[in-house]
Amino acid sequence: MIGIMKSMATTMKHALDGETFTVEYPEVAPEVSPRFRGVHKFSQERCIWCRQCENVCPNNTIQIVQDDQRNGEQYNLHIGQCIYCRLCEEVCPVDAILLTQNFEFTADTKDEFAYDKEQLKNVPWYKDIDPLESREPDRGAWIGEGDGEVDYQ
Amino acid sequence: MQSAPLPETLAGIAGLDPNSTPVMILMSLIGAALVGTLMMTNTALAGPWAKRKITAAFTDRIAVNRIGPFGLGTIVVDAVRLLSKELIVPEGVDRPAWDLAPLLIASSALLGFAVIPMGNGIHLADPEVGLAYVFATASMASIGLVMAGYASNNKYSFLGGLRAVAQNVAYEIPLILTGASVVLFAGSLQMSQIVAAQQQTLIGPLPSWYAFVNPFAFVLFMIANLAEVGRNPFDIPEAPTEIVAGYQTEYSSVYFVLIYLGEFIHIFLGGAIIATIFLGGPAGPVLPGIVWFLIKIWGVFFFTQWARSAIPRVRIDQLIEIGWKGMLVLSLANLLLTAVIVGVVV
Numbered sequence: 269m270i271g272i273m274k275s276m277a278t279t280m281k282h283a284l285d286g287e288t289f290t291v292e293y294p295e296v297a298p299e300v301s302p303r304f305r306g307v308h309k310f311s312q313e314r315c316i317w318c319r320q321c322e323n324v325c326p327n328n329t330i331q332i333v334q335d336d337q338r339n340g341e342q343y344n345l346h347i348g349q350c351i352y353c354r355l356c357e358e359v360c361p362v363d364a365i366l367l368t369q370n371f372e373f374t375a376d377t378k379d380e381f382a383y384d385k386e387q388l389k390n391v392p393w394y395k396d397i398d399p400l401e402s403r404e405p406d407r408g409a410w411i412g413e414g415d416g417e418v419d420y421q
Numbered sequence: 422m423q424s425a426p427l428p429e430t431l432a433g434i435a436g437l438d439p440n441s442t443p444v445m446i447l448m449s450l451i452g453a454a455l456v457g458t459l460m461m462t463n464t465a466l467a468g469p470w471a472k473r474k475i476t477a478a479f480t481d482r483i484a485v486n487r488i489g490p491f492g493l494g495t496i497v498v499d500a501v502r503l504l505s506k507e508l509i510v511p512e513g514v515d516r517p518a519w520d521l522a523p524l525l526i527a528s529s530a531l532l533g534f535a536v537i538p539m540g541n542g543i544h545l546a547d548p549e550v551g552l553a554y555v556f557a558t559a560s561m562a563s564i565g566l567v568m569a570g571y572a573s574n575n576k577y578s579f580l581g582g583l584r585a586v587a588q589n590v591a592y593e594i595p596l597i598l599t600g601a602s603v604v605l606f607a608g609s610l611q612m613s614q615i616v617a618a619q620q621q622t623l624i625g626p627l628p629s630w631y632a633f634v635n636p637f638a639f640v641l642f643m644i645a646n647l648a649e650v651g652r653n654p655f656d657i658p659e660a661p662t663e664i665v666a667g668y669q670t671e672y673s674s675v676y677f678v679l680i681y682l683g684e685f686i687h688i689f690l691g692g693a694i695i696a697t698i699f700l701g702g703p704a705g706p707v708l709p710g711i712v713w714f715l716i717k718i719w720g721v722f723f724f725t726q727w728a729r730s731a732i733p734r735v736r737i738d739q740l741i742e743i744g745w746k747g748m749l750v751l752s753l754a755n756l757l758l759t760a761v762i763v764g765v766v767v
Contacts, residue, residue, distance in 0.1 A: 272732055279731040283478040290483040 297395065305352040305367040310343060310388035314364035321356035321365055330356060345388060347373065348381030369394035427452040430542045452545050456534050459543075463715070464685040467722055469499040472685075475723060479730035500678075508674040511574060518572035523676045526565035526683035532558040533690045536612050540703025540710020544613070551612035552604060555694055556597050559649070562687060563589040566658065569680070570668035581667025584737055585651070585658030591744030592648035592655070595752035599642045602752075602759040603631050603698045616702035632699040638755050639699050643724065645748055646691040648740070651684065653729035657737055692721030 291298040300306075317340035322330045329350045333342035357366045368391060375381050428448040432439040439445065470485065470493060477484030488494030510519075536551040538544040548554060563586050570582015604610055607618040623629040632639040648655035659667045669680050696702060696717035703710030735743065 276727060276731040279479045279727065282481055286478075287481055288477075288483050289481050292483070292486075 300369045300371070300394065300397075302369075302397070302399070304369050304371075305354050306369050306371040306394065307347055307367070307373050307391050308345060308350075308356075308365055308383075308388055309368050309391040309393075310345075310385055311364045312340075312343070312385055312389060314362045315340060315343070316362055316364070318361065320359045320361070324355045324359045326353060326355065327351060343385035343388065344382060346382050348375070348378055363400070366399055368392075368399055369397045426547055427456070427543055427545050449545070453535065456539070456543065456545055457531055459539075460531065460534050460686060460689060461682075463689055463718070464682055465496055465500075467689070468681060468685045469496050471722070472726060475726040476730050479727065503678045504675060506674040508676065509671075511671050513574040514671070515572035515574070518568045519671075520676075522565045522569035522572060523672065523679035523683070525568065526562050527679045527686065528683075529558055529561035529565060530683055530686040530690045532561075534693065537693045537697055538612050538616055538702050539693075539714045540712075543711055547611060547613050549609075549611050552600060552610045552615065552698065555612075555690075556593075556600060559687065559690055559694070560589065560593055562683065563593075565683070566668050569672065573668070573671040575671055578668050578670045581658060581670065585668050587737075588648060588651070588655060588658060588740060588744070591741055592645045592748065595641060595744070595748035596645040596649055598749075598752040598756050599638050599645060600694075600698060602635065602638050602756045605756075605759050605763045606631060606634065607698075612697055612702075615698055616704065619701040620704060628701055628704065630699060630701040630704075635755075635759065638759070639695075641748065641752055641755060642695060642699065643721075645752070646695060646721075647725060647728060648744065650687045650691045650725070652688065652725040654732040654734050655740055656729075657734060657740060688722055688725055689718055692718035695721050 317332065317334060317338065319332050319334075322332045327349060329346050331342070331344040331346075332340065333344075335341055352367065354367055357363075360366075365388075370391060370393065372394070428445055428451075429439045431448040431452055432444055435448070437444045437448070439448075473484040473495075474492070485492035485495040488498055510516075533555045535545045536548060536554055538547070566585040566589065567582045570578045570580075570585065573579070603615065607615040609615060609618070619628065619630050621629050623633055627633055647653075651658050657667075659669065669677065672680055693714075696714060700717050703714040705713030705716075708716075
């Protein structure tokens, strides 16, 4: 009985203070976590066409087409199929691909989610957030010496 | 607090003879339409809009706000959306019962408002068995529930109907026993008498509403009423997040609207009963009676939504246990104590 009273008091307190968690999206841009993983951005200047991202991708989202000389021709990515595991970004030796905070992409059909390298290059930053800034420090924990505190952030 | 029934008032306004039967039949129909429209308006406001807004306030959200001011246009949009959907009739349903159940659920609760005094002369009829009549019409919804569950030709609906009826029977008895304790105080089943008995003051400015005279009965009645109208924490007949709709699984479109409407009219009928027998009916200072009456029934509706966002749902066995071992014993004790107090002290 006391518990019920307490829970009713708590809900009433929340009703009276008038705060809301709701983000009214089109008018207000929602805050995303620095570690949020959104649509990819691709840099052709950086890419060395090593195809590691294509290999590591767990569900064959990335497709790379090369010519006879192993020069890169196409870099296609099916956003609608991506599970945002960030393995492609992890494995890339030159940071040519990274997942931005941008989640604002829509399409009418499934096929429109197949992005080629030009589209991936032109993915805008979300609110000018550089995703690498929030992610780089984390990697230190992976190469810890094995003694002292382990920082799992 | 003696007010002439609404049909006679209407006949007086129209300048017709209140002693002729055809005039009274016509005026009763008009009065019934007025009262019905008033309650349906409340329900329309509560079901698609107020319910969402209140629950959202309790859970720190905003709820509907896109259509119209404060999202009030949602009421119209929801109505159009639900009415324009296809009415799907599953194979092998027991057609007459399946068609009648939503009508019965919606209309049984509306019938109860006939004897509720709403203030300012809005009082359709005042029979001597008013309270018994209200309880009788309110419990008719149980038949609708079991009809809906049985006729759907669906085992889940059937089980849902049985659960609903088990719950309604378990909580009907404490409800009526607690109502009977009020009858002992007032000495009459007549609604106008019960309201009139709550007019004098108790202590200081506090009126002798039975909620103040016997708060224990009031709390019991509120809890039993929650279960009776199938609101949280006793909403397991439909349990939207767990068993998905129970007895109304197969209903769609207009029939769903009728069942949903019936549920909300039932809440308001419960509120009207509580307002009449515990909160002094339409009595209150300054404002006209009908406004006070509406404030009181909306207060009860607000309470049901409050309980909905604060209290977790109970299991069916816990529900039956609370009903038969807790509420029934407490309400019997309350009735006996009231009888002793009324018989010995007063």
